[in-house]
Structures are given as C-alpha cells and as structure tokens.
Amino acid sequence: MEAPEAGGAIRSPPCAPTRPGRGGMELRPDPPGAGAIHSFKSQKTIGKHKKHFKMLLMFKYTPLPYSDVRITDPFWGERQRVNHEKSLPKQHEMCERTGRFEALKLQWKPGDENRPHHFWDSDTAKWLEAACYACRIRDDADLRGKIDRVAELFEKAQQPDGYLNSYFTQIDTDRRWKNLRFNHELYCAGHIFEAAVAHHELTGSDSLLRVACRFADYIGSVFGTEEGKIPGYCGHEEIELALVRLYQATGQSRHLELASYFVEQRGRQPLWFKLEQEGVIPPDFQGHGFVDDYVQAHVPVREQQEVCGHAVRAVYLYCALADVAREKKDPTLFAAAERLWSNLTECKLYVTGGIGSSWVGEAFSTKYDLPNERAYCETCASVGLIFWAHRMLQHSGDPAYADVLERALYNGALAGMSLDGESFFYQNPLASFGGHNRQDWFECSCCPSNLSRLLATLGSHIYSESADEWLVHLYIGSEARFGSGGRIRQSGGSPWDGHVEFEIDPAAGREIGLGFRIPSWCGAHEVLVNGAGVDAVEDRGYIRLRRAWRSGDRVSLRFEMPVIALAGNPRLMGNSGQIALQRGPFVYCIEDADFAGSVLGVRVSPAQKFDARFDTDLLGGVTVIEGRAVADANSPDTLYHRWGPAAGTGTRFRAIPYFAWNNRSRGAMRVWIPIAPEQ
C-alpha cells in the first residue's frame, strides 16, 4: 500500500450514544436447520440488549481511510479500473467539451457558446475530487496533470474577497447570494471544499485548501444570525458536510461552527426562503414542489420526522446531521438523523437501495409510494444514501446501516454506470418498457462524478476500527492497514459466493477483537480459524472473535448465499403479487435481452428451487439466476382482459443482477416479477 499519512477522506468517527431503528428490511432467510447459528430470532436479541448495546458502541468506531485499503477484489477492482481508465477521462472530456472548465477562466461573453450555468462548478469540483481519490489509490501522471490544471483554474477564479463561482462572477454578477433557494452557490462551494480536501490529501499541497478556507471564511462573514449577516442557508445542502470535512482536514473549528450554523438555522422561524424576495425562483422550477419541505427547510432539522423533498439534498443534509452530531458530541442531533433513517427505511426505500421515487422534483413521495417503472431513484441519491449510511454505521456499530449501504452500493448506485464506464443513468427505475437507456452526459451532470468519487473511495466502506476491535462490514477482497499498524488481507469469491478468507497480521501480539458482519442475505454461516471450526460469538449482528492474533492467522467464513424471493409490504400495492429475487448483495432483474419475447409477460413461481450459475462470459462475469417461468405467447393488446388460469406457456427464465441491465441491448426490464401459479 502506498497511502500517505494525511487524514483520511470520509473519515467519520462515531459520536452519539443512541440506537438507530433497524431499518425496514428483514431479508434473512429462514434458518435451514437446527445447526443454523444465525436466524430471525437471534436478530431480535439486539432489541433486548438495547441499552447495553448503546453503551458498548457509542463513539467507538472509525472507518479506515480509503487510502489505507487497497482493493484487490476482481469484481470491485475492475470497477475501480474502469472508473480510473474510462469514466474519469470521459467526464474530463465532457467537462471540457461542454465548457465547464472554460467557464472558470471567467472570459465568457454574451454570444459565446457554452453559456455557464450556476451549478457547473460543482461538476468540475466533483470531477477534481474524484480524480484526486483515483490518483491516490493508483498514481497516474496524465491524471495528475489534469488535476493540476483544474485545481489551478479554481485557484485563479477566486475573487479578491474569497468568493468563487464562475457563473455569478461573470454572469448575473449582481445576483450573488440573491436566491439561496435555487442558485446553488453554497452547494458549489461545498463541492469545492471537498475537492480541496481531496487535493490536499493527494498532493500534500495547501494551494487549493487555502482557496477553500478563504472562501469558507468569506462565507462565514456573510452568513449567520449576527446583525448584518444573512440568516439563510442553501436550497441544496452540501456545504454543511463539506465544512465538516474542511474542519477535519484543517482542525479549524470555525469551519465546524459554520457547518453547525447551516444545519441548525435551517427551517427556523422566520423561514429564510419566505423572506427572500418574491419572484426570484425561475419559472421552470416553480410549482415543482419547490416549497420549504422540498428543501428540508420547513421546520428545524431536529424536529423533522419524515424524509422529504429532493432526495439528494435530503441525504446530504442527513450526512451533515450525523457529522455535526459526532463532532459536537450531540446525541440529540444524532437522534434526529436516526428518526429520519427509520422513516426512510420503513416506508420510502426501494429494494435496490434507490430513494426519491418521484419524477416531480427528483423527490421523496408519500409513504409507500414506490412505483417501479416510474421510479426516479437518482443515482446521486443512492450515492448520498451510502454516504449517510456510512456515517450512521460508524456512529452506532449497527449492521442495519451496513445492510442498506451494501444494498445501495451493489444495486441502486452501481447501476448508474455502464460496464464500460462511459455512460450513465441519472434515474434508476425498477422497470422499463425499453425507453430508458444510459447516456454519456447530462445537462445536469451530477451523477457521473458522484459515482466516480464513490468508486475511488470504496475502500473506506469496508472496515472500521476501535481501540480494541476491527470490524469488517463488506466482503470485498482487499488489503487493509489499521491505525495500530495491523493488517488484514481479505480474499475469496465475493460477491458471487459467500466464501471469504482473512489473513491477519496484528501489529503487535496484543489481543484484538475481530468482528465480521453477518449479511442480511446469508443463510447459515460457518467460521473457521486456521482451518478449525470455532464457536464464534454472534453479537449485535457481527461474528466476534477475540484473541491474541498471530501473524498469518487465518479466518475463513462460509456464508450461505441462497436465492431469496422477496415480497413487498402489502402497502406497496404496485408490488402485490410480485416477487423480487436477490442473491448475496445483488438484487436481480429480468430484461428482454434474455428472452425470445418480452419480459413483460413473464411470470415466475417463487416456490421453485432456483438455479444460480456463474457465467464468465456474460456481462463481465456474473452469477445468473435461472428457473421455470410462464410467459404469455401473445400479449393482449387491450388494457384489461379476462383472467385465465391456463394463460401462458412454460418456459425458462434468466435473471441478471440489476446493476448490469441495459448493457447489451435496449429493451424492457423489471425487478419485480409477477408470481405464476405453482407448476
């Protein structure tokens, strides 16, 4: 490993002592026999030991920095390679071609092409941030050159007073801070801060970090509740979590205080957005639910009970809640994040880990309104959910957060990028008639670089540590270096089988606990230490082993990975009479490419024994699920027809992991499959 010693990105030490809701998923299959260690029942013991659990885990864990975890996993290594070699160059090219870089030169004149947009700097900054991460885990002279040039563009675009926004510096120059609800200036600032931290971590240079700090200090001079300041906040959250990162990178508490101001001021009376001059909202965005709860500013964050509004804004805010709660050791603020988490996972989360079901405003809808082909599920929203879950996980040590993190990572987020890394989904519906296909860029192109920064920092999601314990949350082949100097090497067949090997190299001979998350998808599981079965302690969702490890000690895990047929809560009316298939962390779908006809007429009996088979040649190598199905030979033309017991002919079906759909041909796809009668 080649990681420098700088503070890790996305480092999120836990803080507050409350217990989160377990979340709305209960996917663990029934135990196959009396020998099963892990079952529904054992999960329930968590509730009984609630208080004990809280006391044990509060403030305990810190994630390993992504730079201290080298991913060796064939599946995720390939995703990181493609991200590095294809996606980042592609995004750089698109930023160049669309004028996003040029905009930072502040030389645009009316009549020129590529008129800058007020959120373009966020795309540029997010590319820069992602490129820095990618370069740090695998150095690359060409990418470093691009990074230097883009960083310099930002440095030169900063105004004497510290302000930095390429749009409002050269266009609408009299509109600075005039429309916080819509204009994304503070949102863009946040992404510049995050890029600056990443740049500093990569290069050791303070040049861009100084720009960020000057900008942050200028913002601090403008915003606040003090006389003469604007008591406002941004319509699109992001600066809050970014300021915490700036604080973590610099140790300057004023950045944390400003983050705390933005979090706490939000939704306080009198509502800032009500005070903003009327008529500043562009017509196209009026009516798009663009009211206070659309931007999570209807009541103070501590009083918010329900995830609402624009999904990406929401999860960025919730990340900041967790961050500020942790840094300020404020359990009541964290409790607000827990309440929102429970609401999300109990009634607004897709089985793919997608969130934000509504096309109107890219937003959360009402409870249990999770349509499939009309699911919005912005890629950025799943990425943001992963960020949020990651913070909640460190804070609480509760594997329920890791379950959702894994679900969003392997499905809702990963689907956002094609296998070749060069095209992207902005929306991730759970069904399509064939009209939804990946694109190489978007007018609002937030998603590609968000995926890129997630993939480059994936290492930080796998392990956490405390003074006396190492936790493994995700089963991704990797070499990790812990703070104490100890190391773990993880290998095995994940994500396609549940056999995982760990080689332990403790820094010293001292006793340390190892905790391995028991995934929600596994059946029975088995633990071997140096080849011999052991009576592992299953405690709070982790297999826990404590001993004085010796260098070369091996832990082997065998997680059963059955095909699971999932049903939806009866309140998900659009899923009634349908199942979704899952195996391991992957949710599956069926798509036209695997059928002679259309997937729209396919029905599957959930009671059958499904076959799972790894196909090396398919979609870069995936495990497919196969089985018996019934298909309508002649799909009716009419909207409604008489139900018939004998309709459909027997056939076989093949399901592929959801993330890999739309990589072969354009066609219909669905995750939720109607149930066929028993055959």
Add this chain to the structure above:
Amino acid sequence: MEAPEAGGAIRSPPCAPTRPGRGGMELRPDPPGAGAIHSFKSQKTIGKHKKHFKMLLMFKYTPLPYSDVRITDPFWGERQRVNHEKSLPKQHEMCERTGRFEALKLQWKPGDENRPHHFWDSDTAKWLEAACYACRIRDDADLRGKIDRVAELFEKAQQPDGYLNSYFTQIDTDRRWKNLRFNHELYCAGHIFEAAVAHHELTGSDSLLRVACRFADYIGSVFGTEEGKIPGYCGHEEIELALVRLYQATGQSRHLELASYFVEQRGRQPLWFKLEQEGVIPPDFQGHGFVDDYVQAHVPVREQQEVCGHAVRAVYLYCALADVAREKKDPTLFAAAERLWSNLTECKLYVTGGIGSSWVGEAFSTKYDLPNERAYCETCASVGLIFWAHRMLQHSGDPAYADVLERALYNGALAGMSLDGESFFYQNPLASFGGHNRQDWFECSCCPSNLSRLLATLGSHIYSESADEWLVHLYIGSEARFGSGGRIRQSGGSPWDGHVEFEIDPAAGREIGLGFRIPSWCGAHEVLVNGAGVDAVEDRGYIRLRRAWRSGDRVSLRFEMPVIALAGNPRLMGNSGQIALQRGPFVYCIEDADFAGSVLGVRVSPAQKFDARFDTDLLGGVTVIEGRAVADANSPDTLYHRWGPAAGTGTRFRAIPYFAWNNRSRGAMRVWIPIAPEQ
C-alpha cells in the same frame, strides 16, 4: 311524462362517417357453451364489415332528450332522488355560504370575507344548469325559486358590453382577457351558456339565454383571427362545446362558427400562449406541467395523436371536436376525435372509467402509467368522458363507446358522490390506505355540480333513435318517448341482474327496428318476444329485431351476468399478479369495513367460483361478491420480507361495488387484489 317540446339538452346528432377504434377493453367472458350467441369471436366480425358498418351508421342516430326519458329504475331513480333532494340543496347552501352567489352582486370590497375567485361563476352556473335539469324531470317550487334568484344574479351581473364574470368585473378589473391560459374567463362563459340553455329549456323564458347570446356575441367581437381581434382561446376548454349548444338552442350559426374558431385555432402557430405576456401565470401553477400540451394547445387539434394534459380540459375539448365535426359534417375533424379515443382506451383508461392518473396537474400521464393508490381520476374527468363517449356513440353507433360510457358512469363517476348525496370525491383512486374520504365541498368545487347535471340528464344516455330504428344502450328502467311518438317502457332487475323487460308502444303500425346493446360484461344471452324465443340478429354489437310492432309487445332479454376476474395488460406493471372483479357494469373493490383486519393483506384466487348475492340491507342494496381468500394474520412491518408459500390463513372475502366505497367507515380500499395460489 311531462317534457315540454323544447330542444333536448345534450342532443348530439351524429355526423361523420368514420369508424372509431374499438377501445382498449375486451371484457366479454368466454362463452359458457356452444349455445352462446355472443362471444369474442362474434365481436370480431365488426372489423370485417368495417366499410359496410360505416355506411350504415353515419349520421344515423340521435339521443333521446333527457326530458323525454323518465327514469323508473330503483337504483338510478334513487340516485336522481338523492341528487334532487340532497345534493342540489347542499350545493346551493355551499355556494351561498362560500360567497359564490354574493360574488355575482359585484359588491365585494377589499376587507370583505369570501373574496371572489376567477372560476367561481362556473360553479354557480353549473349548479344552475343542474338544478334546471332536475326541476325539469321533477318540478319543485322551492328549487324553481332558487333557480330564478340565481338566474337573475347572472342577468344583473352582465356588463353593458355583454361581458360577464364576477371576478374580473370587481377585482383585477384591468385583467380582462389578459391571461387566457389561466384565468378561466371563457371557461366560465361556457358554463353560463350551458346554464342558459338549460334554463330556457326549463322555463321557456329567453331572459338568461339572451344574456348568454349577448355575452357570446361580445366574445365573438373580441376573439378571432381578423385584424384587431385576439387570436387566442381558453386555457380550460368548455366554451367550445357550450357554443355548439347555444347554436343548437338558438339556430344562430355564428355561435357554431365561434365554437369552430376556438377548436381550430387551438395549437396553431404562432402559439397563442407563447405570445401572451410573460409572467401572467400565477406562481402556484407554474411548473405544474403548465405547458402547451397541458392545455392541448401544442399542435392543432386535427394533428393531436395522444390524449394529454389536464384530463377535464382534454375531454371537454374532445366533446367539442365531435360536436363541431357533427354540425359541420366534417369527417376529418371527427377522425381526430377517434384517434384520441383510441389512444385513451388503449393505454390511459382505468378499469373504473377513471382518467387522468397524475396528481401533478390533474392530468394524463405517459402511456400505461396508471398507478392505483396514486390515481388522480378527477370525478369531473369521468363525467366529461361520459359526455364525450355519448357524442361518439351517437355519431358512430359503435357500442364500444357505450361500453366505456357505462363503465365510467357506474364506477368512476358514480363513486364521486356519497350514497346520501351530501359529500363528494374530487379524486377517485383505485386504492387507499384509508386517508381518502369524501368532503362536502372543495375550494375548487367543480365536481359536485358536474355529477348533479349528469344524474339529472341520465335519461339522455339510455336510448338513441334514427328514422327507422330505436337503440337501447343502457339497461336502466325507464319510460321513453321517441321522436315519432312511440314509446318504450324498460324494467327489470338491472343493474344487479341481467333480466330486462321492454314493453313497446309504437306510434303507428309501421315497421321499426329495435337494437339492444350486448354489454361487454355479459355471458350468454337470450331474447324472447312476447314470451317466445326468437332468432335475434346480432349485428354490430346490438341484438336487432325488426318488425311491425304492436302496442303491448314485449321483448325480454336475459343477459348472463357472471363475476369476471379481470387481469391488466402486462404493461400495467402495478397490476401484475392482481385481479379486479367485475359483475355487470360494476367494478368491485374490497374495503376494510368488510374485514376483521386490513384489506391490504388479502389475496384472492381468481380461479374459484365466486358467489354473487344481493344484500338489501347493505349500502342501500347492492350485490356483493364473496369467495375464498387468504389473509395475512400479521402484516409485516418491514418494507420487504422473504416470500413464503404458506403465508396467510384461509378466510372469506366480500367485495362491494367500487362506487359505494367509503360510505360506512374510513379505511383502506383496493380494486386490484393480489392473486392467491390455488386452494
């Protein structure tokens, strides 16, 4: 019968010679045996005789005026009674209480309560129109008194130049015709015209009709493509069909020409709404899809291919297309209406006859986007669909239009009013968690009076006549007087059984054809004439009998009325794995009031033999459908859980007609029921 001789309301002589699409429903059950006369197969012969069919039927039929049809049916008679005795007084009271009548006195001042709204006159006019119809079919001194007072309010509110709108005459007086897209002035005018025609038909007085004609003439002096006129049209269609009614009532062709102008000008380049001053659209309505196709003004109506935008506006326009096409003998304009009908019934029509699925803008969505609990289905939209279907039916003689008319009438529209006639649905979702309940009024209260005018004029939907044929479209007990002076008395057990009796009283001994529509829901059917079986000719969807009828001749029809389990087109993904139950014209639902637990966990096997039983004491007397079901004893709390074959316990279920839901208690309801495995 007590009908005067004035021209009938909603009289819609057919005109153009084209054949409509059959519509997207094919609900006829399989024939139970070889004896079945009517089957899927026989339906298909219509297509083979397409040309012949067109030639035979073009321009042929005219509906009987509602005033020439006295409804004696226990079911519909009760609905008319409740409408007369409860709904109309209730609406009158609410118009009074909310200041809608007061507004017409033009004395509102800032600071007064009940500030008038720009579409209030439409509510008042529609109440007046409905009250006139109701009074005409059953005179009522009290109602006449109210009618006189409201008519006088309108008469006195008219301005010297003919303009009439209580809002723009006393508030925003400088905004007359300044915002056609939004301000509903022409829409309100249309409702005043319709009320004036109804008032004239009831009273014989010209007082309000003269007001309407003066207003129409003033509008004609303002709008048009001639130099100095406004080449615009209303954002909410209605005036088009109303001007045709004014033409029919007065014989003045300038009203027809103005209707034609409004229909044809719509969507022509340059688009009027693009020309309107920017910024006139109130912020609340911007972004609500409030673009040109939202108001069906994106391309000329003759080029429109897909039903789109606000559903009520859309169907009002399509009514006018049919009206103008008929009056101007323009088959190409009618062909546009046929295309739009096909599009509607092939991919945008709920099984309840509800239309306009989207809560955003009360609008049509994309093809096959028909969510259930999030269905908007405005009551007015189903009412407007009935108006449109009624016109198309007269024009073509195609029973497919009557099928949809009947579906919307008995389900989507009728559900809009409580059994006691005093509360109303604005939206008619096909499923509810229990939070959707009827209200006694709405801020935008278009629906109650729309239902009232439909119920009062229901008689006009039952029969049509031509020179040598009488058609029966709906099986509703009634006494009808045909233009020739002949009469039919219809009686029987409809809508709860399929036994219908007709007593014929021909005006003279001449030969006349009788045509009885074969409903889409019937199984086998049988025809008796004076008690003896006959070989009835089934022709173009009607049982046709031709002879020199004698007074007292009886025709008896026996339509099998099986319980039909309907399945949705596979593209209706939210209905996959679910069925809807229908019997006769009624679509059924299950609601919490009939279950110990919640309907949300109930599943039903569609292969069973369902029981249909008339329950005199339930909901005013309805036939319920009963059978075996599976119910989840403990509904899972989680969003997703493992599917289990043994889940649920056997139980019985009871389904009630959809129109009658939410009349006992608040609770969950669903039309589409998940399929249970065979038991």
